[in-house]
Amino acid sequence: MKDTATPPPSATPPPSATPPTGLRGNLGVTSIVMMVVAAAAPLTVMAANSPLIIAMGNGIAAPLDAAIATLIMYLFTAGFVFMSRYVTNAGAFYAYIQKGLGRQVGLASATMAAASYTFIVIALEAYIGYTLSELLRNAFAISIPWWLLSIVVVMVVGFLGYRHIEMSSRFLGLALVLEVGVVLLADLVIVATKGASALPIAPFTIHAALSGSPGLGVMFAIYCFIGFESTVIFREEAHNPDVTIPRATYAAVFGVGLFYVISMWCEVGGFGLDNVVRMANEHTGDMYLILIRSYMGKVSEDIVNVLLVTSLFACILALHNVVVRYQYIMSRYGVLPVSISSVHGNHSSPHVSSLVQTSTSLLGLLILLALGLDPVTQIYAWGATAGTLGYMAILSMTCVSVLVFFNVRNKGVGNLWHTLFAPIGGLIGLLTCLWIAIANLPALIGGDNASVAAWAIGFLVIVTFATGYVLASHMKIKYPTRFEALKELA
Numbered sequence: 001m002k003d004t005a006t007p008p009p010s011a012t013p014p015p016s017a018t019p020p021t022g023l024r025g026n027l028g029v030t031s032i033v034m035m036v037v038a039a040a041a042p043l044t045v046m047a048a049n050s051p052l053i054i055a056m057g058n059g060i061a062a063p064l065d066a067a068i069a070t071l072i073m074y075l076f077t078a079g080f081v082f083m084s085r086y087v088t089n090a091g092a093f094y095a096y097i098q099k100g101l102g103r104q105v106g107l108a109s110a111t112m113a114a115a116s117y118t119f120i121v122i123a124l125e126a127y128i129g130y131t132l133s134e135l136l137r138n139a140f141a142i143s144i145p146w147w148l149l150s151i152v153v154v155m156v157v158g159f160l161g162y163r164h165i166e167m168s169s170r171f172l173g174l175a176l177v178l179e180v181g182v183v184l185l186a187d188l189v190i191v192a193t194k195g196a197s198a199l200p201i202a203p204f205t206i207h208a209a210l211s212g213s214p215g216l217g218v219m220f221a222i223y224c225f226i227g228f229e230s231t232v233i234f235r236e237e238a239h240n241p242d243v244t245i246p247r248a249t250y251a252a253v254f255g256v257g258l259f260y261v262i263s264m265w266c267e268v269g270g271f272g273l274d275n276v277v278r279m280a281n282e283h284t285g286d287m288y289l290i291l292i293r294s295y296m297g298k299v300s301e302d303i304v305n306v307l308l309v310t311s312l313f314a315c316i317l318a319l320h321n322v323v324v325r326y327q328y329i330m331s332r333y334g335v336l337p338v339s340i341s342s343v344h345g346n347h348s349s350p351h352v353s354s355l356v357q358t359s360t361s362l363l364g365l366l367i368l369l370a371l372g373l374d375p376v377t378q379i380y381a382w383g384a385t386a387g388t389l390g391y392m393a394i395l396s397m398t399c400v401s402v403l404v405f406f407n408v409r410n411k412g413v414g415n416l417w418h419t420l421f422a423p424i425g426g427l428i429g430l431l432t433c434l435w436i437a438i439a440n441l442p443a444l445i446g447g448d449n450a451s452v453a454a455w456a457i458g459f460l461v462i463v464t465f466a467t468g469y470v471l472a473s474h475m476k477i478k479y480p481t482r483f484e485a486l487k488e489l490a
Helices: 029-040 042-056 059-086 092-101 103-140 146-162 165-198 214-223 228-237 241-271 276-282 287-296 298-332 351-370 375-409 416-439 441-445 450-478 480-489
Strands: none
Touching (some): 029 042, 029 165, 029 228, 029 298, 042 165, 042 214, 042 241, 042 276, 042 287, 042 298, 059 214, 059 241, 059 276, 059 375, 092 103, 092 228, 092 298, 092 375, 103 146, 103 298, 103 450, 146 298, 146 351, 146 375, 165 298, 214 416, 228 298, 241 276, 241 287, 298 351, 375 416, 375 441, 375 450, 416 441, 450 480
16 A cells, blocks of 8 residues: 555644644654653663562563563554654544544543543652652651652642743753663673673573463563653654654654663573572562662662652653643643643743642642552552553553554555554554453552452543543533534544
């Protein structure tokens, strides 16, 4: 089939889709990549996720799991990015989903996406408060309640989100360089110390791949990529978005993927094939810090502890900006109150939306605090799990939408790889990981009453989707003009 960059008439948004005022910026590929990779929090992944991949997945095959997850994300990205030429605003997932599956499903996915990222943000805000409290207590004998530190973090993130996007970009860029730099330095030290044995072939063998629970290993590796697709959310603030956004998305996928493959490979080699699984099971929380101390000394461990906090903060800020722009776009088209789409006269930022998200985080934390929930085993574990389930469901719906858009609504547009084979491959991989997550939900949540919590989380995720669908149905009946305008989201 002929590949064309010119959208068919049905895919071209009407002139009214671009309001007279909007966000402004001059973000290039590097700035956007830094923001979306910061959302993935590479150092936090190595410290928190990689031990789970090794302990609950298939052991030494962790780098192979990261490579498989990279392939799945690439297959998703191939169709997603190709479709981006037919979606001309910053509507993100729901713009893509409604393009193929209709306005009601599109709006339902919007509420699910905004809620899922919000769950993750609040979970991380609780976790960073606990981490900061422990760091201050252990390093300086200063005792400050975790919730007070969480509130301070929320306020600082809200301030940066209120300002121009390039201020957030500069901070995230600095934090990202530091956390990636320390991990790569550790990789180099391990290779220099152990030589060829630091990069054994065994993790990439069939025997290693099929050992343990490979499904869980790949699923945890998929978690490591959260936020990479948010490149499209910054479309209005990007320089030459038709070029910048695809390049940034592919750079994020392959950059993050290669980083995880190499770093987890060095982690396995650093501990040794015979010891790494035992270390992951016995020292899940501080396994990576033990590795740093073993090869780089106590001072380096202390530095990594501090950078873990900045990594968490960068992740919170990046995801805050994502939710803010979801709300901003929905407000522009009448789904949320129109005031939320106000743009600051000096900062060219969605400042009201940032205030709304900051208030949501504060209210959520205060309610959870009043309920007496533990910041790590309950708020973080439950919030991150709920958000990740919603995230994988939305990725899956996006793949379905790409398939419907190019193979049902606009036959003959594009080539088979981008419009059929890659989206099908991505969908199979994502649905498999989603099924594994649901099947193992109680074990993933852990703690007392895990089954009850699992049912509650599953119900909450479904409610976020149903709320958007009911809202769209209500708009269709009561406000047909506003409902018709939703087509401009794509």
